[in-house]
Amino acid sequence: MKTIDFFINGTEISITCSPSKTLLDVLREDAGLTGSKECCGKGECGSCTVSLNGLPVCSCLLLAGQVHGQNIVTVEGIGTPENMDPIQQAFIDEGATQCGYCTPGLIVSARSYLNSIGHLPGLDEIKQALGGNLCRCTGYTKILKAVQTAAQRLLTFREL
């Protein structure tokens, strides 16, 4: 057992657990943030994606001991139901979700990607950026469309 201090969605949090527990389990069991989902557990599917210091990573492969002092943002930190992020709003508007299991991961990946660029991304670029996220319900057309819509809105917002 070890005490691990780190930031979740901007709030400092101190958790006592085994350092070999995955960050995903810490988030879901200890921090009560059940937005991030476990699916494959080996970094194939991206359902557990969280942002570590601004970069998307698989929280199922990150151990609690490794995040000491780091900054984690989960899907809960991107927006709330009352105050939604443009990317979340775009997912709703475009109907880019079906069962919803992959959606939190996709939103974190898409948000980190949009943060890292300053132009309107093409379809191929979005595909490349979301390559690590699998959706098994439906095609990716609406998801890609949603990311494009969000990028458009964010750029318009920035220009204002």
Add this chain to the structure above:
Amino acid sequence: MYVSDIDMLSPRSLQECLYLLENEKASFRLLAGGTDAVVRMKEGKWQHDCWLNLKNIDELKFIAIEKDEIHIGPLTTHQEIISSPLLRDHADVLVQACREVGAAQMQNMGTIGGNIGTASPAGDTIPALFVLGAIIELTSLTGKRHICAEDFFIGPGKTVAFPNEIITKISFKIRGKHDLGIFQKLGPRKAQSISIVNVAISLSMKEGTRECTGGRIAFGSVGPVVLRAKKCEAMLALGELSPDMIANISRVAWKEVMPISDIRASASYRRDMASALLERGLYRLMKRWADDERKPF
């Protein structure tokens, strides 16, 4: 041994880490990015007492140029390699290989040192390091060793490194103006896949011709370790790299690789694909050469 029983130590400096490796009695596993190590822990393959978390050792994260040599720290992530302008200019075969490693999530976590230490025959950066002629530096509390990338791997998951040593530097010479390189990979999925076959090629061209003065070809995932295709390399310098010549070289590659059948592909499929990837890679390189996009590699 339950996963929850595994402890973790996070040294802050290289010296501290080497001291722990030398003196701790518990069984250790090194943890760099964790993209491979954590999966093995979850599968129950690794039953060790303690993780040695290397992520906090900042002195092992660097990309530097010194005279005509490039030095890369083993904890440099794939993403850092992809976005390095220095490596894009001087080692584009390595940048291409890192781009093929997993997807964004893996590239942000996985490190080049971890890829080398895991020593998977399918590791994507390893063929690129072979054709760059990389030298790997191993450090222990008592000294340093410099080992050529080709002599570093002795089997799947096995390297010449002793338990008390860690990789501290990867270095290679800057390439000449007429050198160019390419990395080709075949996987079941575009992102996030383990290679069925991969190949790294580097060629030194003679200016203004299609003749090659020499080159290196390394195949991954077609043998117990990554292997150099020496016979194919010898054929590169025989004459102009015409379409016929390229077809001949790739036919030799079919015989030179020695794959096995496993869950990812059968041996005969791998042979065919190794030859096809080499042919495609050489065509693309010649096309790039002809297009006069001669970037220093």
